[in-house]
Amino acid sequence: xxxxxxxxxxxxxxxxxxxxxxxxxxxxxxxxxxxxxxxxxxxxxxxxxxxxxxxxxxxxxxxxxxxxxxxxxxxxxxxxxxxxxxxxxxxxxxxxxx
Numbered sequence: 001x002x003x004x005x006x007x008x009x010x011x012x013x014x015x016x017x018x019x020x021x022x023x024x025x026x027x028x029x030x031x032x033x034x035x036x037x038x039x040x041x042x043x044x045x046x047x048x049x050x051x052x053x054x055x056x057x058x059x060x061x062x063x064x065x066x067x068x069x070x071x072x073x074x075x076x077x078x079x080x081x082x083x084x085x086x087x088x089x090x091x092x093x094x095x096x097x098x
């Protein structure tokens with residue numbers, strides 16, 4: 001969970017934030033300019049919405065999962081050796097984290 005201090009700093013830097021209410025247990029109710037309804041989301045969702053650049057650098061799930069970048073480094077020949085099921089799983093996992 002991202003600290004409330006980090007979230008508060010990010011919220012203050014984003015002019016499009018109308019309101020953000022802490023509901024407890026890492027859940028927030030965020031309303032952005034132009035939104036009809038507020039969004040209920042967790043701390044990672046808040047950071048991804050209000051400060052995407054910092055989120056991608058510091059808090060992205062890709063930074064916490066060991067070996068995610070290894071998939072990008074696999075040689076083309078090794079990819080050809082994978083069976084179809086392994087290839088589909090690898091693509092789905094990569095798309096999920098991107």
